[in-house]
Amino acid sequence: MINNKKKTNNRNPEYRYFQVTEKGTLLPFLFEQLKDKSKTTVKSFLSHRQIAVNDIITTQYDTPLNPGDTVSLNQGQAKTEFKHSMLKIVYEDDYLLVVDKKNGLLSMASDKERIKTAYYILSQYLKSQNPANRIFIVHRLDRETSGLMLFAKSMDIQHTLQQNWKELVSERKYVAVVKGSPEKDEGTISSYLAENSAYTVYSTQNPEKGEHAVTHYKVLQKGAGNTLLELELETGKKNQIRVHMKDIGCPIIGDKKYGGPVSPINRIALHAKKIRFIHPVTHKEFNFDTNVPKPFLSLLK
Secondary structure, X not given: OOOOOOOOOOOOOOEEEXXXXXXXXXXXXXXXXXXXXXXXXXXXXXXXXXXXXOOEEOOOOOOEEOOOOEEEEEOOOOOOOOOOOOEEEEEEOOOEEEEXXXXXXXXXXXXXXXXXXXXXXXXXXXXXXXXXXXXXXXXXXXXXXXXXXEEEOOHHHHHHHHHOHHHHEEEEEEEEEEEOOOOOOEEEEXXXXXXXXXXXXXXEOOOOOOEEEXXXXXXXXXXXXXXXXXXXXOOOOOOHHHHHHHHOOOOEOOOHHHOOOOOOOOOOOEEEEEEEEEOOOOOOEEEEEOOOOHHHHHOOO
């Protein structure tokens, strides 16, 4: 789901834009707007990923349209279709990418792995369109964590997002299934996070030894001795949620590093569910939200 709350005149000259005034579906709307094109050509625009509704590329003929929506036609080079078993692009424009990463995939290269990473996969995708294209990571997710991530298509956009993170990113929410249940149904965990020589992050109350980290939590559902939590980050530090869950005696299922029990679903039960941000160029507000992974719900039965 995407909410575009701010309008912009920052438009790509290679695109044609059409404003929707009546409720309907996409293909009849395109036939009406593109009377100078044959129906076969119009359908090919869809199949070649040249049509977007509210900046989201779509190939679905029956995409619903509502008054106020904007439909665009890319008259330049058609977008290469992206398909990968571990990564899904949920939004793309000339400046950034929003992706949904599966658990088990690194965000970026490590000493042991350089190719099986979100960064490498997206880099190859962009270079297939133009060898000069590059990708820049904005923030990371742990290998074991699934969910939404932001990537930039230029160093300038990367720097703008990173340097103005608190102003541009208004909401980041995760869901996790933890062992047991917190004492309160809602609460806030605050500590300073430090890292030892074994690269394990731990909490301290000494501000001189670590970086301040704040996590808000809310109970969504309980069952089978486990609890589904919604977690909102006020800060985004390495392993923050995992350490804070351990701190309150409710380690995440499958998180052996931080005291979690063995996972029946063969993964850490942590997912980056939602991100809301202001686009650094168009200044539109975007709200991306994913479903709770179905295996998480099985841990409550």
